[in-house]
Amino acid sequence: xxxxxxxxxxxxxxxxxxxxxxxxxxxxxxxxxxxxxxxxxxxxxxxxxxxxxxxxxxxxxxxxxxxxxxxxxxxxxxxxxxxxxxxxxxxxxxxxxxxxxxxxxxxxxxxxxxxxxxxxxxxxxxxxxxxxxxxxxxxxxxxxxxxxxxxxxxx
Numbered sequence: 001x002x003x004x005x006x007x008x009x010x011x012x013x014x015x016x017x018x019x020x021x022x023x024x025x026x027x028x029x030x031x032x033x034x035x036x037x038x039x040x041x042x043x044x045x046x047x048x049x050x051x052x053x054x055x056x057x058x059x060x061x062x063x064x065x066x067x068x069x070x071x072x073x074x075x076x077x078x079x080x081x082x083x084x085x086x087x088x089x090x091x092x093x094x095x096x097x098x099x100x101x102x103x104x105x106x107x108x109x110x111x112x113x114x115x116x117x118x119x120x121x122x123x124x125x126x127x128x129x130x131x132x133x134x135x136x137x138x139x140x141x142x143x144x145x146x147x148x149x150x151x152x153x154x155x
Contacts, residue, residue, distance in 0.1 A: 007100035014096055018089035021082045028079035040067045047071055051131070054138045062143035069138050076132035084121035084128070091117035 004012065040046050040063050050068040053060050060068065074080070094114030099107060 005100070007096050010096040011093060011100050014089050014092035018086050018093055021086035021089055024079055025082040025086055028077070028082065032074060038063070038067050038070065040064060041071075051134060054134050054141065057137070057141070059144045060141065065138070065141060065143045068141075069135075072131055072135040072138050075128060076135045080128055081125065084124040087117050087124065088121035091115060091121065 040050075046067065050060065050064050050071065052058075053064065054068050054072070091114040094117075095112060098111040098114070102111070
């Protein structure tokens, strides 16, 4: 058996996790791509508009509310977390692999370039968690009766 040491073992573990997370994330993205989109989703900026309405508790039509529930359910799925998980694991793989390659020598700045994808994955995860909170809010909302009421409620 090969003795990899701490950094070598962490490198192999990070690579394995990156591959698992990437496989699950690709299945998730494929599943989302194969689904029939709602008509409202074809409009530019519709996702941002409905999430803003949920965040501010503004009244929405049934179509908007259905789209918001679907969108927020997709964003808060456990499979969604595999995307930043893969990114974080790739950053760990780079850092641990660089430290393993140095064999105890002083690391340079280049060694820690993997921290950037780790920070990006952390930011991505916080955004996903914000959407998960909105999912609970959207479940409690009810649609307004018709679009005429929606126009009147905005004025």
